[in-house]
Amino acid sequence: xxxxxxxxxxxxxxxxxxxxxxxxxxxxxxxxxxxxxxxxxxxxxxxxxxxxxxxxxxxxxxxxxxxxxxxxxxxxxxxxxxxxxxxxxxxxxxxxxxxxxxxxxxxxxxxxxxxxxxxxxxxxxxxxxxxxxxxxxxxxxxxxxxxxxxxxxxxxxxxxxxxxxxxxxxxxxxxxxxxxxxxxxxxxxxxxxxxxxxxxxxxxxxxxxxxxxxxxxxxxxxxxxxxxxxxxxxxxxxxxxxxxxxxxxxxxxxxxxxxxxxxxxxxxxxxxxxxxxxxxxxxxxxxxxxxxxxxxxxxxxxxxxxxxxxxxxxxxxxxxxxxxxxxxxxxxxxxxxxxxxxxxxxxxxxxxxxxxxxxxxxxxxxxxxxxxxxxxxxxxxxxxxxxxxxxxxxxxxxxxxxxxxxxxxxxxxxxxxxxxxxxxxxxxxxxxxx
Numbered sequence: 001x002x003x004x005x006x007x008x009x010x011x012x013x014x015x016x017x018x019x020x021x022x023x024x025x026x027x028x029x030x031x032x033x034x035x036x037x038x039x040x041x042x043x044x045x046x047x048x049x050x051x052x053x054x055x056x057x058x059x060x061x062x063x064x065x066x067x068x069x070x071x072x073x074x075x076x077x078x079x080x081x082x083x084x085x086x087x088x089x090x091x092x093x094x095x096x097x098x099x100x101x102x103x104x105x106x107x108x109x110x111x112x113x114x115x116x117x118x119x120x121x122x123x124x125x126x127x128x129x130x131x132x133x134x135x136x137x138x139x140x141x142x143x144x145x146x147x148x149x150x151x152x153x154x155x156x157x158x159x160x161x162x163x164x165x166x167x168x169x170x171x172x173x174x175x176x177x178x179x180x181x182x183x184x185x186x187x188x189x190x191x192x193x194x195x196x197x198x199x200x201x202x203x204x205x206x207x208x209x210x211x212x213x214x215x216x217x218x219x220x221x222x223x224x225x226x227x228x229x230x231x232x233x234x235x236x237x238x239x240x241x242x243x244x245x246x247x248x249x250x251x252x253x254x255x256x257x258x259x260x261x262x263x264x265x266x267x268x269x270x271x272x273x274x275x276x277x278x279x280x281x282x283x284x285x286x287x288x289x290x291x292x293x294x295x296x297x298x299x300x301x302x303x304x305x306x307x308x309x310x311x312x313x314x315x316x317x318x319x320x321x322x323x324x325x326x327x328x329x330x331x332x333x334x335x336x337x338x339x340x341x342x343x344x345x346x347x348x349x350x351x352x353x354x355x356x357x358x359x360x361x362x363x364x365x366x367x368x369x370x371x372x373x374x375x376x377x378x379x380x381x382x383x384x385x386x387x388x389x390x391x392x393x394x395x396x397x398x399x400x401x402x403x404x405x406x407x408x409x410x411x412x413x414x415x416x417x418x419x420x421x422x423x424x425x426x427x428x429x430x431x432x433x434x
Contacts, residue, residue, distance in 0.1 A: 024048065024138075025075035025122050027427040031397025031410030032369035033383030035349040037335030038259075038267050039371075043127035043431070046136045046181045046209050049271040049333065051257035053132045053185030054205025061434045064127035073124035079390055079414045079423030080117045082109050086420040103156040107149070114146040114169040118389060124429070134183040134209075139216075143174030160230075167226035167239065173357075175326065176216040177279060183209035183255065203261040208254065213328060215249020215279045220326075222288075233298060240292040246281025246324065253277030253328050268336040277328025282321075289318045329353055329360040343373040351388065361389040369395070377401050381410070390414035390423065406431040 024047025029036040040048035041055075042062045052058070066073040091106050092098075098106075119142065126137040148169035185207030226239030257271030335349040349367040353360040369383030379401055385393040395412030407430050415422030 024136075025077065025120070025425065025427055026073075026124070027075075027397055027408035027410035027429050028381065028399075029410070030075065030077075030412045030425045030427050031381040031383065031395045031408075032347060032371075033367045033385040033393045033395040033412055034351065034365065035335070035347040035367035035369035035383045035385065037271065037333045037349050038269055038337040038347055039345075042129035042433075043134050043136060045129075045134055045185070045207070046183045046211075046255065047273060049257035049259060049269050049335070050134070050183035050207030050209040050255050051185045051205045051259040051269060051271065053129075053134060053183060053207050054187045055185075055203065055259055055261060055267070058132070059129060059433045060131060062129045062431055064124065064429055064431045066124075066429065073127075073427070073429045075122045075124065075425070075427035077120050077412075077414070077423065077425035078117065079119075080115065081111055081415075082115055082422065084416055084420050084422045086416075089419070098156075100157075106156060107153060110149050110152055112149060114148045114171070115152070116144055116146045118144050118423075132184055132186055134181075136179070136181045136183075139176070139178045141174065141176045143172070145174070146171040161232055162229065164227040164229045167228070168224060170224045170226075171221050173220040175218040175279070177249070177251075177328075178214040178216065180212040180214065181209050181255075183207060185257075185259075201260050201262055202264075205259050206257070207259075208256050211253040211255070211274070211277075213249070213251040213253060213277070213279050215246065215251065215281055215283075218244075218246045218249065218279070218281050218326060220244050236294075236296050238292075238294045241290070243289045244287075244321075244324065245289060246286040248283030248285070249279045249281040250283060251277065251279035251325075251328060253330075257333075265339040266336065269334075271333045272330065273333060274328050274330040277330055278325050279328060280323055280325050282323035285320065286323055287318055287320045291317075327355060327357060329355055329357060331360070345371045347371070347383070349385075353388075363387050363389070365390075367393075383412075392416065393425075395425075404433055406433055 026044050028039065028044065037048045040052050041057045042059050043064045045052045064073065087109065091102070121141045123139040124136070125139060128135045146169060148167055150166045154165055185205050187203055187205045190201060190204055221243050223240065223242035229236040253274040254276060255271060255273045256275060257269060259267065259269035261267050331354065332352040333349065335347065338346045340346055347369045351365040353362055356362055365385055365388035367383055367385035369381065371379050371381045373379050377400060379399045381397045383395045393412050393414045394417050395410060397408065397410030400407040410427050412425045413421035414424065
């Protein structure tokens with residue numbers, strides 16, 4: 001029974017995870033390539049900078065939703081290390097016979113560590129802000145899936161007798177977590193006796209957010225070894241998988257931030273997000289699943305492969321273990337904005353993660369963006385970034401900004417632009433503002 005439960009957990013996580021690396025995505029952040037920490041207001045400050053609640057521009061009350069209230073706002077992103085429309089069209093869908101040289105060129109583009117996919121789906125179930133407070137409830141699925149390079153060599157060149165096909169680079173780590181966050185920000189008085197500070201800074205605010213993390217499920221491979229070897233009269237199969245899993249989890253994380261209004265044109269801020277973030281897994285069940293087999297399949301018995309594989313199983317067990325903990329990735333944000341004119345604003349952002357895990361990279365990301373309003377009710381946004389797990393990102397979006405109703409749409413490409421992009425992000429939302 002436990003083996004079936006573990007298999008269902010893997011399937012659900014991977015199925016719901018096929019969507020992409022920044023938590024708390026929204027249409028504006030996606031369209032601005034994440035140059036968003038200085039712009040975030042109201043319901044969107046969580047995951048960016050809660051201190052912005054102490055600045056101007058926050059509504060008295062707002063609620064954000066998708067198609068209908070309480071229908072989740074879906075933001076999703078998917079990135080990979082190699083595949084783009086350009087790569088497929090130029091090197092694969094050529095309309096001609098692929099020579100060995102063509103195939104080797106394809107193989108050169110696939111990293112030796114395997115082809116990785118980094119998915120993130122963020123469902124924003126409830127987002128409210130009132131005055132200097134904001135509340136957010138959402139569900140996210142994120143992680144990394146790696147397919148070994150040997151599988152692509154097998155697909156391109158077929159199998160070579162007596163040469164093992166190595167499957168050990170296969171890897172996966174996925175988790176699904178519900179976040180319940182409350183944020184607050186407020187202005188603090190600037191001491192008049194501090195030189196320069198009171199003279200060059202108009203306003204200073206600080207803020208914090210508390211996040212309760214309710215885990216649905218986690219799966220991570222601890223070990224994956226396997227190979228397939230073909231001979232002229234039979235095939236040898238052997239493999240060993242060890243994976244850790246948890247069902248039900250609970251944890252916490254904290255955001256701390258500061259924001260300043262330097263003058264009527266310039267703002268700056270800094271925040272530390274997901275400080276001390278963790279999830280303890282195993283409220284309902286936690287365990288280790290182990291599976292191994294060795295099988296020799298004669299060519300004349302290929303039609304009996306199922307029974308031969310079953311006979312070759314050496315171990316097929318799932319056993320309970322103690323609860324375990326995973327880290328919820330923490331990151332630093334430093335951002336600023338510059339009001340160039342009444343209808344044009346510029347934004348910049350620096351992001352730094354502290355661990356290589358769960359769709360995050362210690363490679364820093366620098367983003368710049370602008371928002372232009374050709375009409376008072378029509379903001380148009382664009383941004384570009386470099387670095388991070390995405391390597392590069394370019395975004396575009398727009399909004400309908402009326403007095404009590406707002407609609408926002410954002411789309412971006414990662415790892416390249418147009419048909420060279422290796423991933424994309426997409427989000428849509430509506431808000432009622434009072």
